[in-house]
Amino acid sequence: MxxxxxxxxxxxxxxxxxxxLQSEQWEHFQRARGVETLRASGDxxxxxxxxxxxxxxxxLYLPYGPTYSSVDAFRAAIDxxxxxxxxxxxxxxxxxxxxxxxxxxxESMGFVRSHKDIQPPYTVMNDVRPVLVNEDNEAQVPSxxxxxxxxxxxxxxxxxxxxxERAGVEYRQSFEVEDVEHFLETIHDVSDRTGMHPxxxxxxxxxxxxxxxxxxxxxxxxxxxxxxxxxxxFFSDGxxxxxxxxxxxxxxxxxxxxxxxxxxxxxxxxxxxxxxxxFFGAAPEDAPEDxxxxxxxxxxxxxxxxxxxxxxxxxxxxxxxxYALYRQALKVVESxxxxxxGGTQ
Numbered sequence: 001m002x003x004x005x006x007x008x009x010x011x012x013x014x015x016x017x018x019x020x021l022q023s024e025q026w027e028h029f030q031r032a033r034g035v036e037t038l039r040a041s042g043d044x045x046x047x048x049x050x051x052x053x054x055x056x057x058x059x060l061y062l063p064y065g066p067t068y069s070s071v072d073a074f075r076a077a078i079d080x081x082x083x084x085x086x087x088x089x090x091x092x093x094x095x096x097x098x099x100x101x102x103x104x105x106x107e108s109m110g111f112v113r114s115h116k117d118i119q120p121p122y123t124v125m126n127d128v129r130p131v132l133v134n135e136d137n138e139a140q141v142p143s144x145x146x147x148x149x150x151x152x153x154x155x156x157x158x159x160x161x162x163x164x165e166r167a168g169v170e171y172r173q174s175f176e177v178e179d180v181e182h183f184l185e186t187i188h189d190v191s192d193r194t195g196m197h198p199x200x201x202x203x204x205x206x207x208x209x210x211x212x213x214x215x216x217x218x219x220x221x222x223x224x225x226x227x228x229x230x231x232x233x234f235f236s237d238g239x240x241x242x243x244x245x246x247x248x249x250x251x252x253x254x255x256x257x258x259x260x261x262x263x264x265x266x267x268x269x270x271x272x273x274x275x276x277x278x279f280f281g282a283a284p285e286d287a288p289e290d291x292x293x294x295x296x297x298x299x300x301x302x303x304x305x306x307x308x309x310x311x312x313x314x315x316x317x318x319x320x321x322x323y324a325l326y327r328q329a330l331k332v333v334e335s336x337x338x339x340x341x342g343g344t345q
Contacts, residue, residue: 010127011308014276015099019064020235020242021119022048025216026063032210033203038088040080044073047081049093056326057091059315060084064096064119074101078109078316085318092323093316094118106314114313115330120281121312124297126152126305128270128277149266152304157259164260168224171264175218180208182221182228186247193250204233204245211235217244220265222257230257232265241269242278243300262303282307 020026027037027048038049038060047066052059066077074097081093096119097106103113128149150158187198198204211217215236222230230248234241243265248258269277279300283293285307291297301307317323 007127007306010276011125011306012099014125014240014278015308015310016069017239018046018067018237019098020216020237020240021063022046022065022067023216023237024048025211025214025237029207029210033206038084040077040084042073042076042080044069045077045080047077049081049084051088051090056329057322058089059092059094060088060090061094061118062096064098066095066097068097071100071105075109082316082318091317091319091326093318094313095316096121096310096313098310101311103311106311109316111314111316112327114315115327115334117313119313121310122282122284123308124279124282124300124303124305125308126266126277126279126303127275128266129275130270149270149304150263153263154302154304157263157302160256160259161263164222164255164257167255169229169255169257169260170223171261172221172223173218173268174221175212175215177205177208177212179219179221180204180212180233183219183231183233183245183247186228186231186249187245188247189249190247198245207233220261220268222248222261222264224252224255224257229255230261232261234265236272236274239274240276240278241265241272241274242280244280258299259302262299266303277305279303279305284309 027039030037030050036051038047038051040047040049045066045068047062049060049062049065052061060081062081066074066081068074068077078093078095081095085093094114095111096117130148150161153161184201184204187204190196191198207217212219217233217235220232220234221228229252231246232243233245235244236242243262246258246261266277281293282300283291283297287294287297297307315323
């Protein structure tokens with residue numbers, strides 16, 4: 001038997017749904033961090049905006065927002081956000097539309113492509129709903145069986161998951177705030193190993209305090225002989241579970257606990273009633289082999305999901321002259337950085 005969901009419809013539903021970064025739970029976390037927020041809604045639209053300040057400007061940032069039911073609703077949301085930005089004396093609006101909005105439409109509305117994407121415009125999405133079909137393609141009663149999740153993974157992933165089982169790796173889910181310390185140990189190891197720059201420790205501790213008690217976020221842990229060796233921080237809105245942050249200890253990489261833990265997370269998403277597991281970030285399909293995200297993109301695609309894309313991060317100037325000066329300053333900084341890098345090679 002095989003899973004038989006309309007992939008296009010599943011993708012549309014995923015991209016049309018309010019993202020966790022637009023949720024009240026995320027707003028609660030941001031406010032706990034001292035970030036000023038704005039929230040508004042209307043007919044078919046809503047948004048959470050974060051008021052951010054930098055040395056050169058102040059902006060209203062809608063992470064993976066706004067949420068909207070149509071292009072007209074998107075326009076209405078932007079009209080409202082523009083008014084809010086003017087009232088708060090902000091320089092520009094930064095948005096990340098997720099569906100039905102093209103680059104051409106954004107340009108016609110006065111938007112400019114951001115110099116960099118803030119949230120990833122590409123991700124890997126797994127449909128984890130347990131609907132099965134028979135040989136006549138007729139839907140059966142939903143099952144909580146997980147064999148199809150394993151069968152949908154690539155053969156190498158299946159081998160590594162079984163390798164973890166043979167090694168005695170055990171898994172658990174946790175909403176205990178103090179367990180975030182295990183994540184910090186693993187992410188520090190990844191940072192030392194790869195040179196990546198995670199958030200500061202207090203960011204993750206604040207996240208745990210704000211989101212774990214309500215189960216809006218939590219952790220998955222892989223343990224060997226009682227010692228945590230890999231970890232995932234996930235977000236949940238009850239429909240979509242997102243693989244937000246992950247780490248593992250170098251000492252145990254030969255066991256590949258990250259593979260076993262990700263499979264455990266997919267199964268946990270299913271058994272807890274989620275419809276989608278979002279691996280939260282991937283390289284573009286046409287990315288060169290040396291793209292910094294190629295490695296973990298292959299890892300995420302190994303579990304049988306599909307890559308989906310959005311238009312990325314765009315900006316709408318409110319104070320046009322100041323915004324133009326800001327973009328020009330960015331070009332100068334980037335040019336100096338490139339020259340400095342070239343001089344050291």
